[in-house]
Amino acid sequence: MIPLDQAASPGLSPHGTVPTITGEAKVALDSGNTLYSAKSYALALAQYRRAAALAPEAEAPLFGMLMVANVTNDAVLTDNATKLLRALNDSAGADSTTADELVDIHSRIRTPSPSQ
16 A cells, blocks of 8 residues: 555656656647547547557546546446556556556447547
């Protein structure tokens, strides 16, 4: 367990490590956030998925997916993104899930229809 003072430290993930979002993954994540703010949810989700594929051990793109799921009331997307977060957290603690397995799980998340 990570002490609260460490978990709250700037630049640390909940696992106490420096986030893995850099380069193209960071650009995709930032694009997703901009699109989300503009209420372009399908496009935002596509960017969050791209960021997650480029940085499969990062949590931020998965939280972006959860934001899209919440605003579009997409229960399937919520379930899938939650499973990914759990798999990521399990792998960080027990090394039971590889990055390739995370990408495989991630690839099964469906994109919302244009009406969402």
